[in-house]
Amino acid sequence: MSQNIYxxxxxxxxxxxxxxxxxxxxxxPEWPTLRALLPQMRGLRIVDLGCGYGWFCRxxxxxxxxxxxxxxxxxxxxxxxxxxxxxxxxxxxRADMEHLELPVASFDLAYSSLALxxxxxxxxxxxxxxxxxxxNGQLVFSVEHPIFTAPSRPGWTVDADGRKTWPVDSYLAExxxxxxWLAEGVIKQxxxxxxxxxxxxxxxxxxxxxxxxxxxxxxxxxxPALADExxxxxxxxxxxxx
Amino acid sequence: MSQNIYxxxxxxxxxxxxxxxxxxxxxxPEWPTLRALLPQMRGLRIVDLGCGYGWFCRxxxxxxxxxxxxxxxxxxxxxxxxxxxxxxxxxxxRADMEHLELPVASFDLAYSSLALxxxxxxxxxxxxxxxxxxxNGQLVFSVEHPIFTAPSRPGWTVDADGRKTWPVDSYLAExxxxxxWLAEGVIKQxxxxxxxxxxxxxxxxxxxxxxxxxxxxxxxxxxPALADExxxxxxxxxxxxx
Numbered sequence: 001m002s003q004n005i006y007x008x009x010x011x012x013x014x015x016x017x018x019x020x021x022x023x024x025x026x027x028x029p030e031w032p033t034l035r036a037l038l039p040q041m042r043g044l045r046i047v048d049l050g051c052g053y054g055w056f057c058r059x060x061x062x063x064x065x066x067x068x069x070x071x072x073x074x075x076x077x078x079x080x081x082x083x084x085x086x087x088x089x090x091x092x093x094r095a096d097m098e099h100l101e102l103p104v105a106s107f108d109l110a111y112s113s114l115a116l117x118x119x120x121x122x123x124x125x126x127x128x129x130x131x132x133x134x135x136n137g138q139l140v141f142s143v144e145h146p147i148f149t150a151p152s153r154p155g156w157t158v159d160a161d162g163r164k165t166w167p168v169d170s171y172l173a174e175x176x177x178x179x180x181w182l183a184e185g186v187i188k189q190x191x192x193x194x195x196x197x198x199x200x201x202x203x204x205x206x207x208x209x210x211x212x213x214x215x216x217x218x219x220x221x222x223x224p225a226l227a228d229e230x231x232x233x234x235x236x237x238x239x240x241x242x
Numbered sequence: 243m244s245q246n247i248y249x250x251x252x253x254x255x256x257x258x259x260x261x262x263x264x265x266x267x268x269x270x271p272e273w274p275t276l277r278a279l280l281p282q283m284r285g286l287r288i289v290d291l292g293c294g295y296g297w298f299c300r301x302x303x304x305x306x307x308x309x310x311x312x313x314x315x316x317x318x319x320x321x322x323x324x325x326x327x328x329x330x331x332x333x334x335x336r337a338d339m340e341h342l343e344l345p346v347a348s349f350d351l352a353y354s355s356l357a358l359x360x361x362x363x364x365x366x367x368x369x370x371x372x373x374x375x376x377x378n379g380q381l382v383f384s385v386e387h388p389i390f391t392a393p394s395r396p397g398w399t400v401d402a403d404g405r406k407t408w409p410v411d412s413y414l415a416e417x418x419x420x421x422x423w424l425a426e427g428v429i430k431q432x433x434x435x436x437x438x439x440x441x442x443x444x445x446x447x448x449x450x451x452x453x454x455x456x457x458x459x460x461x462x463x464x465x466p467a468l469a470d471e472x473x474x475x476x477x478x479x480x481x482x483x484x
Contacts, residue, residue, distance in 0.1 A: 165409030211436050
């Protein structure tokens with residue numbers, strides 16, 4: 001079973017205070033980029049892998065999706081997601097993505113925001129998603145960028161003259177990375193960017209888009225702290241079709 | 243016109259001493275990976291973009307290619323390439339890849355080794371290559387990896403405890419990078435990995451493979467100095483089909 005750090009009291013409390021937790025999609029700076037890769041929601045059957053508080057599930061319904069399945073490993077997040085909607089077209093199901101099963105040809109869109117980097121057996125999950133998509137179905141997801149997850153000791157280095165750099169090592173050494181983010185000992189799976197692409201292609205997907213997200217000028221103007229993210233992208237965003 | 247650093251006397255002299263110059267393909271540690279992505283050469287019409295001394299052109303003919311066109315901007319390299327073969331099925335042509343023109347539907351394989359990161363107008367070149375490929379034609383190329391080309395001051399940083407890291411900054415700032423490699427003021431074009439992929443997709447290519455090359459265990463055993471390249475990949479290798 002995957003680590004369920006989201007039900008750790010310290011992590012859950014910290015996560016619940018993040019802007020993206022309290023204010024939803026609009027508070028996630030990468031959301032406009034992700035949204036631009038999504039198809040029109042009207043009439044779609046959608047599965048959200050790692051749905052958390054359900055912000056995307058509710059948005060998809062507002063946009064006209066006919067059925068939304070939100071999957072998450074965290075009891076606490078699902079409890080809040082359920083409490084936040086009375087919409088009978090949204091189902092929330094607790095599941096470990098390492099062992100998730102989905103019905104065949106039942107979804108038009110599989111979506112995942114910053115969750116797949118927790119999954120150890122990604123080939124298995126991608127095969128599951130592939131068979132669960134209907135003809136022309138799409139997969140759109142974000143993960144922490146491999147440059148971000150690679151380092152054995154992640155964190156900015158500041159030169160004597162103030163230049164910030166991100167010290168990359170171990171990039172080609174795939175596997176778990178233990179970090180202290182909101183709580184101690186959060187385990188993420190580092191894979192190379194090539195691995196994400198190769199796993200998709202081997203599963204049968206056709207790659208349709210790839211983004212290495214960084215903040216726009218407008219975003220930096222309103223949130224100057226985002227400027228550092230231009231030095232190395234924090235998120236990888238991928239779109240593929242069946 | 244692109245910078246023609248290969249005809250700079252200091253650069254040419256230094257380049258001519260590199261193992262890959264004196265011993266050819268077998269001395270390039272990424273060659274086995276590139277080769278594995280190539281189709282069977284027998285019967286193919288091939289264009290080599292940045293053919294240099296012509297090692298690949300001669301190898302392709304040995305493997306059964308029926309016609310090989312080698313393109314390079316360097317007079318000196320082409321002179322040696324021409325001197326190294328009497329094969330009438332190999333043509334060497336001097337051209338600047340910024341302005342290259344190729345006949346329509348005339349090649350089965352476009353190949354390029356460590357040359358496209360010198361090209362400023364890559365969208366134009368990819369459009370040229372796309373129309374020059376026959377149905378089911380393939381493009382296979384290597385470039386310096388974006389993690390390698392990104393830094394404003396490239397070079398390893400060594401921690402107090404001996405850990406080597408590659409200090410990434412400016413990753414999302416695409417454009418020229420001036421480095422001192424073999425000669426001073428060598429200009430390469432940094433683009434993100436996502437840009438390489440998006441430019442290919444926008445040109446109509448279907449991505450078929452992506453590799454972030456690092457040395458194998460066997461290669462490190464025989465050439466221990468290669469071990470550092472595991473910390474961050476030096477080369478990006480891409481295969482796409484028309």
